[in-house]
Amino acid sequence: MKRFYLILFVSLAATFFLFFRFGLVNRERKIETVSSRQPDLREISGVIKKGQTLFDVFKKSGLALAELFKIKEASASVQKLSELHPGHSYKIIVGNDNRVRSFIYRIDDDSMLNVRRENGVFEAEKKPISYEKRTSEMYVVVRDNLVSSIGNGRKDQSLAFQLSDIFAWDLDFASDLRNGDVFKIVVEKLYRNGQFKKYGDILSAEFVGNEGDYRAYRFEDDGKVKYYGADGRPLEKAFLKAPLSFRRISSGFSLRRLNPILKIYRPHYGVDYAAPMGTPVSAVGNGTVIFSGRMGEYGNLIIIRHWGGYTTRYGHLSRMAKGIRTGVKVTQGEIIGYVGETGLATGPHLHFEIRIDGKPVNPLLAKIPRANPLSGEQMAEFRAFRDRMNNELASIRPPIYAAKAGLVGQSSRSI
Ligand SMILES: [Zn+2]
Numbered sequence: 001m002k003r004f005y006l007i008l009f010v011s012l013a014a015t016f017f018l019f020f021r022f023g024l025v026n027r028e029r030k031i032e033t034v035s036s037r038q039p040d041l042r043e044i045s046g047v048i049k050k051g052q053t054l055f056d057v058f059k060k061s062g063l064a065l066a067e068l069f070k071i072k073e074a075s076a077s078v079q080k081l082s083e084l085h086p087g088h089s090y091k092i093i094v095g096n097d098n099r100v101r102s103f104i105y106r107i108d109d110d111s112m113l114n115v116r117r118e119n120g121v122f123e124a125e126k127k128p129i130s131y132e133k134r135t136s137e138m139y140v141v142v143r144d145n146l147v148s149s150i151g152n153g154r155k156d157q158s159l160a161f162q163l164s165d166i167f168a169w170d171l172d173f174a175s176d177l178r179n180g181d182v183f184k185i186v187v188e189k190l191y192r193n194g195q196f197k198k199y200g201d202i203l204s205a206e207f208v209g210n211e212g213d214y215r216a217y218r219f220e221d222d223g224k225v226k227y228y229g230a231d232g233r234p235l236e237k238a239f240l241k242a243p244l245s246f247r248r249i250s251s252g253f254s255l256r257r258l259n260p261i262l263k264i265y266r267p268h269y270g271v272d273y274a275a276p277m278g279t280p281v282s283a284v285g286n287g288t289v290i291f292s293g294r295m296g297e298y299g300n301l302i303i304i305r306h307w308g309g310y311t312t313r314y315g316h317l318s319r320m321a322k323g324i325r326t327g328v329k330v331t332q333g334e335i336i337g338y339v340g341e342t343g344l345a346t347g348p349h350l351h352f353e354i355r356i357d358g359k360p361v362n363p364l365l366a367k368i369p370r371a372n373p374l375s376g377e378q379m380a381e382f383r384a385f386r387d388r389m390n391n392e393l394a395s396i397r398p399p400i401y402a403a404k405a406g407l408v409g410q411s412s413r414s415i
Contacts, residue, residue: 041101045091048084057090067100071115074122079113081105109198131190133200139398142181142209146173146246159187159199164246166205166216166227168333169237169368173246175273181209184396186389204389215393217386221378230390232373232382238306239284239368240332243314243352244273248280248335269360270313270353277348279339280321281314283330284354292325298351299343302336311358315351316343 044061058068072081084105093101103115107126115124142149146164150156163183164173171177188200207214216227216235227235283304290311291303298315302324305311318340330336341348354363374382 040096042094042096043091044094045089047089048086050086052086053084054081054090057092061092061094063092063094063098063100070122071100071103071124075113075115075124078124078126079105079107081113129192131192131197131200133188133190135203135392136187136189137392137396138185138187139396140183140185141398142177142183143179146177146183155196155198159185159202161247162199162202163205166202166235167207167214168240168245169235170214170241171207171211172242172244174242174244174249174275176209176211176241178210181207181211182398183207184393184398186392186396204393206393217382217389219374219382219385221374221382228374228382228386229370230386232379232386233370235370237368237370238286238308238310238332239312239354239366240282242273243281243284243312243350244275244279244339245282245333248282249275269362270315270351271363273339273350273352275339275348275350277318277339277341279350280335281317281337281339281350282333283336284312285310285332287312287330289324289326289328289330289336292320292328294342297344299345300337300340301343304330304336309357311355313351313353313355315353316340316345316349318342318348 044057044063046057054068054072055065058065075081085108088106090106091102091104093103095101099117101117103113105113106129107113109129111126111128113124114127115122117123140146140150147157147160150160163185164171167173184206185202186204187202190197190200201218202216203218205216215230217230218225219228220226229235285304285306287304287306287310289302290305291301293301295301295315298313300315300317300320302314302317302320303311304314314337316339317337320337321335324330324336339348339350345351352363354361354366373379
């Protein structure tokens with residue numbers, strides 16, 4: 001009998017749990033389908049096809065081209081309607097007199113053109129597209145490279161790039177990631193009419209992998225948004241981890257074919273990055289170009305002088321970027337040249353060196369100090385946010401079998 005009650009209790013608990021979970025999911029997916037259109041109005045809506053113009057749309061729908069002319073004229077100062085983006089949506093509301101009441105066109109992810117007929121005259125305005133924000137927790141187990149691990153869609157790519165920008169001072173996304181490394185992410189997801197449209201800001205992220213453990217927290221100090229480590233110091237440092245930006249490498253090449261860039265360390269105090277010919281090379285830190293030209297085995301070489309006696313060298317370049325010459329100031333992340341095989345090089349690669357007071361150091365081990373931590377009230381506020389994010393991150397638990405890699409999981413809730 002005791003056993004019967006135990007079973008009853010367990011099944012009730014399970015039912016309650018499932019119902020609760022299901023309820024949550026359901027509430028999230030609820031799509032509003034309220035229609036308040038008046039019966040004497042006709043709606044023409046669709047998505048712009050490749051090569052299609054509004055002329056085609058109006059003609060096909062039997063609308064007067066004089067109306068289109070007036071709409072174009074009214075919109076001219078807000079948004080030109082001569083070139084439309086394929087894939088962008090439009091909606092025309094027409095009265096039973098076959099005159100256009102309103103015309104809506106999605107300009108981009110963030111704004112739409114709204115043209116209305118007011119007292120017989122068209123008035124156009126650009127309106128921001130509002131999204132419903134939900135915080136979402138997800139994990140990504142790395143397989144091959146970050147982009148394909150998250151997914152190959154445009155939205156997924158933007159999330160991968162955002163992640164690579166946040167950790168760009170600590171991780172070289174092209175060569176530091178290993179299969180089985182895990183990212184945990186607390187991210188805003190933007191919805192419209194119940195449909196997921198795009199990712200917003202990453203609020204917090206954690207990397208657990210071969211290269212170590214890193215955490216990032218998005219925090220605003222003095223009107224400036226930055227990512228901070230758990231100690232309240234900004235993640236940004238004087239030098240990026242690598243002169244080849246993951247964002248730039250990935251966006252230039254077919255994602256499906258993108259493999260991790262090979263990194264070959266040679267005992268000559270430099271790092272060689274094997275990368276496709278023409279891959280953009282970035283300055284790892286702010287500084288001044290003190291050499292730009294040919295130098296023996298280096299081939300085309302750029303030397304940048306930074307603060308504190310640091311210099312960085314970028315060799316074997318196929319060419320320098322426009323405007324890069326001796327005496328020019330460069331900023332962190334700026335493209336200075338392109339990967340090549342000039343000088344003593346077998347195959348296209350970038351030779352990268354960091355020197356302190358002229359002495360080469362191992363760039364992979366060079367310890368670059370972080371900026372000062374937050375203080376006072378800001379630090380207290382940061383700690384509260386960090387602790388809240390830590391709870392969120394701790395609740396993200398990739399299943400054990402995820403270690404086999406290639407998994408993405410997520411859950412989301414409204415905020
Ligand atoms: Zn080298």
